[in-house]
Amino acid sequence: MNYYSTNKKAPVADFREAAIKGQAPDKGLYFPERIPQVDPELIRNLDDYSNEEIAFRVIQPYVGATIDEAQLFQIVSETVNFPIPLVPVTDQISSLELFHGPTLAFKDIGARFMSRCLGYFTKDRKEKITVLVATSGDTGGAVANGFFNVEGVEVVILYPSGKVSPVQEKQLTTLGHNIQALEVSGTFDDCQAMVKHAFADPELTQKLFLTSANSINVARWLPQQFYYFFAYKQWQCKDQPPVIAVPSGNFGNICAGILAMQSGLPVKHFIAACNVNDIVSAYLTTEILQPREAVPTLSNAMDVGNPSNFVRILEIFNHQFPLLKDKLSSATISDAATEQTIGEVFRQFHYTLDPHGAVGYLSLANYLQKHPEQKGMFLETAHPVKFPDAVERNTKEEQIIPASLEPMMQQPKQSIFMAPGYQNLKEYLWNKV
Numbered sequence: 001m002n003y004y005s006t007n008k009k010a011p012v013a014d015f016r017e018a019a020i021k022g023q024a025p026d027k028g029l030y031f032p033e034r035i036p037q038v039d040p041e042l043i044r045n046l047d048d049y050s051n052e053e054i055a056f057r058v059i060q061p062y063v064g065a066t067i068d069e070a071q072l073f074q075i076v077s078e079t080v081n082f083p084i085p086l087v088p089v090t091d092q093i094s095s096l097e098l099f100h101g102p103t104l105a106f107k108d109i110g111a112r113f114m115s116r117c118l119g120y121f122t123k124d125r126k127e128k129i130t131v132l133v134a135t136s137g138d139t140g141g142a143v144a145n146g147f148f149n150v151e152g153v154e155v156v157i158l159y160p161s162g163k164v165s166p167v168q169e170k171q172l173t174t175l176g177h178n179i180q181a182l183e184v185s186g187t188f189d190d191c192q193a194m195v196k197h198a199f200a201d202p203e204l205t206q207k208l209f210l211t212s213a214n215s216i217n218v219a220r221w222l223p224q225q226f227y228y229f230f231a232y233k234q235w236q237c238k239d240q241p242p243v244i245a246v247p248s249g250n251f252g253n254i255c256a257g258i259l260a261m262q263s264g265l266p267v268k269h270f271i272a273a274c275n276v277n278d279i280v281s282a283y284l285t286t287e288i289l290q291p292r293e294a295v296p297t298l299s300n301a302m303d304v305g306n307p308s309n310f311v312r313i314l315e316i317f318n319h320q321f322p323l324l325k326d327k328l329s330s331a332t333i334s335d336a337a338t339e340q341t342i343g344e345v346f347r348q349f350h351y352t353l354d355p356h357g358a359v360g361y362l363s364l365a366n367y368l369q370k371h372p373e374q375k376g377m378f379l380e381t382a383h384p385v386k387f388p389d390a391v392e393r394n395t396k397e398e399q400i401i402p403a404s405l406e407p408m409m410q411q412p413k414q415s416i417f418m419a420p421g422y423q424n425l426k427e428y429l430w431n432k433v
């Protein structure tokens with residue numbers, strides 16, 4: 001399988017090259033030359049297959065010969081080695097719980113797959129790879145955990161001091177070894193600007209092999225298809241495919257779901273569940289994508305003003321607006337409605353939502369009110385304990401940190417404090433090698 005750049009001004013790349021580069025040289029996103037079809041027998045008999053087998057068969061055509069089959073099976077097995085249950089919340093609505101991985105966020109799947117692929121691709125290189133990421137919370141933890149102790153890879157994570165939750169901060173700062181957290185006395189935007197500057201600095205990139213681990217990397221994007229198949233495996237009424245609501249920020253997750261549907265997975269309809277950062281909602285009415293500055297919300301992993309993966313959705317539908325509109329709608333959920341939903345769903349159905357899941361739940365519930373004959377699921381993308389303030393305020397229940405995290409919570413935080421500004425980051429990276 002080859003990948004072309006969505007800007008069409010770069011040579012095609014195989015999976016290995018696309019995964020190492022991240023972004024195409026013309027600043028476009030890599031996209032597969034064709035969408036492989038999953039064997040209909042596999043879809044009909046999903047129940048008979050293990051999650052490892054399903055994941056392997058979904059991803060193998062995308063990886064092609066760049067990873068040998070036994071190694072790839074090992075990689076997918078390590079990627080999906082935790083439960084991903086589909087839990088009924090009401091008669092019509094189920095929750096696909098994607099938060100049972102090591103950092104309690106759906107990003108674990110993509111980060112674990114990507115880190116293992118990069119580890120495989122770089123194992124014979126002399127030069128180390130440095131993965132540089134800015135995080136507002138979830139990405140950094142998943143990436144740190146995924147790359148922990150991966151040989152030949154150093155990870156440097158920038159996060160805004162005092163602006164991530166206690167669990168998130170521990171996830172970033174307690175691993176050590178090849179993971180270094182830089183605690184920036186500024187905002188997420190400051191962190192992001194420092195990272196972007198580093199990638200654009202030829203003097204630095206000559207000296208260091210830098211790569212990013214954000215969701216535009218095909219090795220992070222494509223494995224996110226796995227759990228849509230696992231969800232359908234657990235779906236009770238197979239003759240009535242689900243409506244799926246996906247809490248969306250950069251649109252990598254929902255785009256993977258749409259790709260799975262185009263490869264043969266039965267899905268009735270997708271809902272992009274957004275907070276007030278909802279430029280895609282406007283696009284679906286006006287056909288114009290108008291990026292805006294992001295505003296901060298409770299579901300902060302979705303505070304994105306210019307979703308980088310949206311172009312891939314256009315590519316899947318061949319830029320045919322009517323086809324896209326038929327399969328995708330979007331919803332905008334305010335912080336007030338998010339809080340109210342967390343409270344109501346807890347009282348009525350004894351189910352605890354995190355703010356991102358609440359946006360998904362309410363988007364789906366509103367849609368099903370207009371389509372009462374249908375049923376659906378939303379993706380619960382993070383564990384509620386990662387957002388304790390909003391959850392406890394509305395459920396009036398204390399959020400207990402899962403026992404599996406206790407050892408981590410006891411570890412001392414290790415971070416390097418840094419003022420915003422690229423020179424500080426450059427000096428640090430320069431002296432590191």
Ligand SMILES: *Cc1c(COP(=O)(O)O)cnc(C)c1O
Nearest residue numbers: 138249250251252253301381382
């Ligand atoms: C990253 C994230 C999202 C948004 O996912 P995208 O793929 O960027 O659309 C939603 N919820 C949580 C908890 C996240 O961490």
